[in-house]
Each structure stands twice: as C-alpha cells, then as structure tokens.
Amino acid sequence: MATTTQHHRPGTAQIAAGGLTIFAGVLLFLSGSMDFCRGLMAVLEDDIFLATPGYTFEFDLTAWGWIHMLIGTVAVIISFGLLVAAKWARILGVIIASLMIIANFLSLPYHPVWSITLIAMNGFIIWALCVVKKDTVY
Secondary structure, eight states, X not given: OOOOOXXXXXXXXXXXXXXXXXXXXXXXXXXHHHHHHHHHHHHXXXXXXXXXXXXXXXXXXXHHHHHHHHHHHHHHHHHHHHHTTOHHHHHHHHHHHHHHHHHHHHTTTTSHHHHHHHHHHHHHHHHHHHHSOTTOOO
C-alpha cells in the first residue's frame, strides 16, 4: 500500500502578500535610513538646507533634525519586524509611514526634492501594507 504525501504550497495570494510585505519592509528600511541621514545632516551642518523666510510651519532646523533621526530610527526597527513577518509591524509600519509623510511635508521648504521622494516612498509603503488581506497567512 502506497502512501501519498501532499505538499502544501502557498497559493498566489500568500506569495503576493509575502512579496508586498517584504517590499514594504525594504522600502521602510530605505526611507527610515534616508530620514535618519537627513536628520543627521540637519543636526551637524545647517548650511546644507534651503532657507525659506516666512514659511508657515517654520521650526528650528536642529529640532527638525532630531525629529527626523528619531522617526528614521523607529522606521528601521519596524522594517526588521516586517522582514520577519511580524503582525504588529504591519500596523506600526502604516503609522510610522504616515508620520514620516507628515514630517516630510512640514520640512518640504528646507529640502524639496528629498521630501517629495520620501513622501512618495512612504505612500508606496502604506499602500503595500494596506492592500494585503487580514486573513492571508504568509
């Protein structure tokens, strides 16, 4: 009597969910690293950034640097959670990406191209984390 072994292969939905989560994790790592570097530049050398007089959301550039460094560090930590497929990381990933969009919007006049690039990356991160169905196991 022969026995048959069934191989359980993930379906297309699980593969897509895993791929999008890894995609979001890598993008969040890159976005957090770039945000940290930008914050470090603001703290160490204030001459790199544009000076926009009379901007509505004007803040001290050194304070913005520390905010970006903190948000970037948290984003990198959450990205490691996404790469190991932790459930908590999907929720926190959406939250930190949203905060990074707000922070980059508020610092738009200081470094416009960099801010727009990071806003777009964080939009893709939110999309990738929200499009995966709740019941999909990866």
